[in-house]
Structures are given as structure tokens and as C-alpha cells.
Amino acid sequence: MLKIYGRDNSINVRKVLWACAELGIEYLHEDWGIGFRSTREPVFLGMNPNAMVPVIDDDGFVLWESNSILRYLVGQYGGGALYPAAPRERARIDQWIDWQASDLNRSWSYAFMALVRKSPAHGDAQQLAASIENWSGFMRVLEQQLQQTGAYVAGDAFSLADIPVGLSVNRWFGTPLARPDLPALAAYYELLTGRPGFRAFGRNGMA
Template sequence: MLKIYGRDNSINVRKVLWACAELGIAFEREDWGAGFRPTSEAGFLAMNPNAMVPVIDDDGFVLWESNSILRYLAAQHGGSALYPAAPRERARIDQWLDWQASDLNRSWSYAFMALARKSPEHGDAQQVAASIAGWTRFMRVLEQQLQHSGGYVAGADFTLADIAVGLSVNRWFGTPFEHAPLPAVAAYFERLTERPGFRTYGRNGMA
């Protein structure tokens, strides 16, 4: 059985959990990370030298990096509907997966830690404002894409990209500040809520 190492209040762990729900993959999960067993333990570092969650062990195959895990699970467990083999369709999904990890997530990090997590190390008002401005800019990119895509991030159909981006959208609405009006993003959020996996691991009260 697939083993998942990581706390279920981690946005990146929840990506993997939601993917398992979409793909019908049974799993066991162990709590690791902040508030649980430290990822600095030697046993965990042997699996992921970066000391970060999530990590999976699929019958002896160990993998880290959440979006890489999404791609692997879809490819290994019959998820062609979520991650097609056709190069151009797959590249479009990869584009948005990489955008989520490299651009969108970096933009919200400081504001989220300050406003949602109340981190005392993130109390600089100017940095909070700058983070919100950057976050809003990238969310407007998403707004524009959703206005033309046909309903989901990479096109008309739900894909792996929506798992990664959808959880970031959940974090956008779950962080307390005055949000720019983004009607296509709001409609997308409601559309995702129709999926049981998102209700369980996304829009479940956690940001």
C-alpha cells in the first residue's frame, strides 16, 4: 500500500491526498513535520534530504516534491484523464503545475504566514503589503486564464494542474485580507467544491 509521510495540514501533503482521492488509491499516512515527528530525524532524511513533506513510498519507490508525486501517481495508477500522454496536452498541465510551484506559491508565502498563521517572524507590514500585491498579480493571471480556458486551469477538463492550483486558490480565500474581485476564480472555486476530494482535502476549513 502507498505510504504518505507528512501532516495533513500541509498544503503540499493535501495535494497528494486529493490526488489519491481522484485516482482511487488506498494509502496509509504518517504525521511528520511541524507539530509532529521532526523531519530532521535520520530516518526521514534518508528518504528526503531536504527535510520536507510530503514523501511517498510506493512499494519501495520513494519520491519527494509534491508536484512530482502528482505526476508519478497519475502515470503509475491509471490517471491518463488527469495527466494525458499526448505531449502538448501534458505540457500545458506541466506549465501550470510549474507556475503554481515557482510563481504563485512564492508570492503568497509572506502574507499567508503573517495573516493566517500569525507568525511573529513575518510581522513586517511593508513585506506583507508587497506579498499581497505580488499574490494579487498572479491571481489576476489565473483569472484571465480561467476566463478563456473553458472551466479549468489547463482547459475544459479537470487535470492535475487543478489539484495544485486549486489548493492555492483555497489558501487565497482562506487568508484574511481585502481580496481583489476575481469572478472567474470565485466560480472556479465553487466548481472545485463539487469534487469530493477537494471538499475533504481542500475546502475543509484549512488554509
Template sequence: MLTIYGRDSSINVRKVLWACAELGIDYRREDWGNGFRSTREPAFLAMNPNAMVPVIDDDGFVLWESNSILRYLASQYGDGALYPAAPRERARVDQWMDWQASDLNRCWSYAFMALVRKSPAHGDAQQLAASIDNWSGFMQVLEQRLQQTGAYVAGDAFSLADIPVGLSVNRWFGTPFEHPALPAVARYYELLDRRQGFRAFGRNGMA
């Protein structure tokens, strides 16, 4: 059976849990990370020297990096619906997954830590304003894309890209500040809410 290492409050662990729900994969999960077993323990570092969650062990195949895990699970257990085999269709899914990880994921950090986690180390008003402004700019990119597709981020159909992007959208709406009007993003949020996996691991009260 697939084993997932990481606490379910982690947005990156929730990516993997949502993917398992979409793909019908049975798994067991162990709590590691903040508030649980330390990822600095030798047993964990042997799996991931970066000391970060999630990590999976699939019958002896150990893998870390959440988006890489998503791609593996969809390739190993999927039928091609979430992660198409055709190079151009797959590249479009990869593009938005990589955008979420490299651009969108990076910009919200200060605002999220300040406004949701209430971190004392993130109390600088100028940095907070800059983070919100940067985050809003990338969400405008998503707004334009969703206006084009009228549905999901990679096109007409739900794909693997909607898992990381959808959790990012959930974090956007779950962080308390004055949000600019993004009607296509709001429609997308409600569209995702039709999926059981999103309700269980995305729009479940956790940002």
C-alpha cells in the same frame, strides 16, 4: 500499499491526498513535520535529505517533491484523464503545475505567515503589503486564464494541474485581507467544490 509521510495540515501533503482520492488509491499516512515527528530524524532524512514533506513510499519506490509525486501517481495509477499522454496536452498541464510551484507558491509566503499563521517574524507592514500586491498580481494571471477556458486551468476538463492550483485558490480565499474581484476564480472555486477530494483536502477549513 502506498505510504505517505507528512501531516495533513501541509498544503503539499494535501495535494497528494487529493490526488489519491481522484485516482482511487489506497494509502496509509504517517504524521511527520511541525507538531509531529521531526523530519530531521535520520530515518526521514534517509528518504528526503531536504527534510520536507511529503514523501511517498510505493512498494519500495521513494519519491519527494509534491508535484513530482502527483505526476508519478497519475502516470502509475491513472487512465490518462488527469495527466494526458499527448505531448501538447501534457505540456499544458505541466505548465500550470510549474507556474503554481515557481510563481504563485512563492508570492503568498509572507502574507500567509503574517495573516494566517500570525508569525511574529512576519510583522513588517511594508513587506506584508508587497506580498499581498504580488499575490494579487499572479491571481490576475489565473483570472485571465480561467476567463479563457471557462472551466479548468488546463482547459475544459479537470486535470492534475487543478490540484495544486485549486489548493492555492483555497489558500487565497482563506487568507483574511481585502481581495480584488476575480469572478472567474470565484466560479472555479465553486466548480472545484463539486469534487469530493477538494472538499476533503482543500475546502475543509484549512488554508
């Protein structure tokens, strides 16, 4: 049986848990990381020398990096509807998965640590303002995309891209800040709420 290692209040672990819900995959889950067993323990480092969650072990196949895990799960467990084989359809999905990881995540890091985690190391007002402005800019990019699709991030059907992007949208609405009016984004948030996996590991999960 698939085993998932990582605390379920981690946005990256919740990607994997949500994907399993979408695909109907049974799994065993162990909490590792902040507040739980240390990822610096030798047994964990033996699975991921980076000491980061999540990690999966699928009958001896060990894999880390959350987006790589998502792609593996749809390939291994019949998720073709979420991640089509057609190169152009797949590339569009990959574009938004990679955008979430490389651009969007970087923009909200400082603001999230300051406003939600209340980190003493993130108390600089100028850096906080810059982070919020940058974050808002990327959410406007997403707003434009959702206005074009009228539904999900990569098109009119739910895809693998909606898992990482949807969790970032949850983080946006869960952070106490002044947000611009983005109606397509708000509609997308409500659309995702209709999915049991998002209700379990997104909107009602811990930020």
C-alpha cells in the same frame, strides 16, 4: 500499499492526498512535520535528506517533491485522463503546475505567514503590502485564464494542474485580506467544491 509521510495540514501533502482521492488509490498515511514527528529523525532523513514533506513509499519506491509525486501517481495508477500523453496537452498542464510552484507560491508566502500563521518574523507592513499586491497580480493572471477556459485551469476538463492550483486558490480565499473582484476565480472555487477530494483536502482542510 502506498505510504504517505507528512502532516495533512501541509498544502503539499494535501496535493498528494487529493490526487489519491481522484485516482482511487488506497494508502497508509503517517503525520510527520510541525506538531508531529520531526522530519529531522534519521528514519525520515533516510527517505528525504531535505527533511521536507511529503514523501511516499510505494512498495519500496521512495519519492519526494510533491509535484513529482503527482506525476508519478498518475503514471503508475492510470491517471491518463488527468495527465494526457499528448505533448501539447501535457505541456499546458505542466505549465500551470510549474507556475503554481515557482511564481504563485512565492507571492503569497509572506502574506500567509503574517496574516494566517501570525509569525512574529513577518510583521513588516511594507513587505506585507508588497506580498499582497504581488499575490493579487498572480490571481488576476489566473482569473484571465479561467475566463478563457470557462472551467478549469488548463481547459474544459479537470486535470492534474487543478490540484496544486486549486489548493492555492483555497489558500487565497482562506486568508483574511482585501481581495479584488475575480468572478471567474470564484466560480472555479465553487466548481472544485463539487469534487469529494477537494472537499476533503482543500476547502475543508486546514489552511
